[in-house]
Amino acid sequence: MNPEHMPDNPYLLLTPGPLSTTQTVKSAMFRDWCTWDEEYNAVVQQIRHRLVRLGTHSDNYTAVLMQGSGTFSVEATLTTAVPGNGKLLVLANGAYGRRIADIARRCGIAYDVQDSGELAPPDLLQLKTALQSDDAITHVAVVHCETTTGMLNPVEAIGSIVKHGKRTFIVDAMSSFGGIPIDVEKMGVDYLISSANKCIQGVPGFGFVIARTAVLERTQGQARSLSLDLYDQWRTMQDHHGKWRFTSPTHVVRAFFQALLELEAEGGVAARHSRYCENHRILVEGMQRLGFQPLLSAERQSPIITAFLSPTHAAWSFDAFYSALKSRRFVIYPGKVTDHDTFRIGNIGDVHAEDMHRLIAAVAETTAADHAVGEAPT
Numbered sequence: 001m002n003p004e005h006m007p008d009n010p011y012l013l014l015t016p017g018p019l020s021t022t023q024t025v026k027s028a029m030f031r032d033w034c035t036w037d038e039e040y041n042a043v044v045q046q047i048r049h050r051l052v053r054l055g056t057h058s059d060n061y062t063a064v065l066m067q068g069s070g071t072f073s074v075e076a077t078l079t080t081a082v083p084g085n086g087k088l089l090v091l092a093n094g095a096y097g098r099r100i101a102d103i104a105r106r107c108g109i110a111y112d113v114q115d116s117g118e119l120a121p122p123d124l125l126q127l128k129t130a131l132q133s134d135d136a137i138t139h140v141a142v143v144h145c146e147t148t149t150g151m152l153n154p155v156e157a158i159g160s161i162v163k164h165g166k167r168t169f170i171v172d173a174m175s176s177f178g179g180i181p182i183d184v185e186k187m188g189v190d191y192l193i194s195s196a197n198k199c200i201q202g203v204p205g206f207g208f209v210i211a212r213t214a215v216l217e218r219t220q221g222q223a224r225s226l227s228l229d230l231y232d233q234w235r236t237m238q239d240h241h242g243k244w245r246f247t248s249p250t251h252v253v254r255a256f257f258q259a260l261l262e263l264e265a266e267g268g269v270a271a272r273h274s275r276y277c278e279n280h281r282i283l284v285e286g287m288q289r290l291g292f293q294p295l296l297s298a299e300r301q302s303p304i305i306t307a308f309l310s311p312t313h314a315a316w317s318f319d320a321f322y323s324a325l326k327s328r329r330f331v332i333y334p335g336k337v338t339d340h341d342t343f344r345i346g347n348i349g350d351v352h353a354e355d356m357h358r359l360i361a362a363v364a365e366t367t368a369a370d371h372a373v374g375e376a377p378t
């Protein structure tokens with residue numbers, strides 16, 4: 001079937017992923033692959049190589065792909081990296097940081113949580129103190145862009161403390177990798193986790209880990225799960241030149257390769273970051289003009305997703321606002337912050353300045369004269 005005959009997408013996704021992807025990324029899925037064939041495995045090797053290069057110029061890193069959504073890769077990393085006698089310190093300031101702690105609890109990993117609250121970055125002094133006073137801690141984990149609020153955590157400052165304390169550093173960069181320049185070596189990162197359907201702009205189906213090879217090499221036999229054994233997955237991909245242990249999402253993998261080529265064609269991560277920053281600027285300035293306030297101050301805010309405070313007047317209804325925007329072909333996201341009523345708007349994916357201008361015009365229409373905010377679209 002010719003992709004040109006497919007119906008248009010009914011809406012643009014302004015979410016933290018899955019995202020709106022290009023027609024060419026979607027079209028790359030119109031082919032079936034044999035997972036044993038070297039042509040397919042060569043695509044996997046290309047992907048692994050390019051992922052490492054997106055994260056560092058250093059030769060000390062390797063990449064592993066893992067089936068499932070992003071959380072599966074977080075769980076694979078934690079349950080493989082932290083040995084039975086190890087202890088994980090989680091720096092949490094949102095739902096995804098808390099999820100890391102949940103995984104540790106469910107999988108029997110010893111852990112502590114330093115929760116700085118959803119509106120504050122991790123407390124660096126408290127981190128230093130913990131690393132000095134608790135010898136049991138072997139690993140530290142943090143989220144780079146905490147998608148709950150859109151907060152960008154100071155990964156480089158945290159990494160320097162963790163490296164100084166000689167601990168292993170795990171970063172969930174799910175919603176930032178590919179959209180914000182990252183240098184894993186410079187940031188002291190040992191494991192960086194992300195997935196196919198966020199800033200690389202692929203479709204959902206697998207996650208990946210960029211790992212310091214010398215650290216990953218020491219984790220043989222530590223995994224608490226067979227299918228999520230990051231070491232075994234890596235070993236098989238290394239030894240068999242791009243082979244996955246179990247059935248891989250072949251179409252998704254091929255689409256991801258196309259997405260990587262398109263990231264390169266755009267000008268790499270720096271160029272994509274500029275586009276996202278411009279999208280974000282148009283979004284925030286436009287929303288502020290219409291009376292909406294972002295939850296976070298500008299210096300903590302990522303150019304990925306923004307939480308806005310819900311209006312306090314009685315007529316406000318998120319559901320009505322959501323439907324009104326959906327009927328104008330934009331899909332936004334509900335809030336996830338505990339103590340504030342918020343909604344979120346993402347600006348990543350195949351989303352451009354003109355889309356953000358059209359969104360602001362649509363928001364202006366739905367909120368015209370204020371009284372319309374609480375009404376369903378006609």
Ligand SMILES: *Cc1c(COP(=O)(O)O)cnc(C)c1O
Pocket residue numbers: 016017069070071072096143145146147172173174175195
């Ligand atoms: C999207 C995301 C994840 C993974 O979510 P999945 O639904 O499992 O793909 C993890 N951490 C962060 C910060 C995210 O934004």
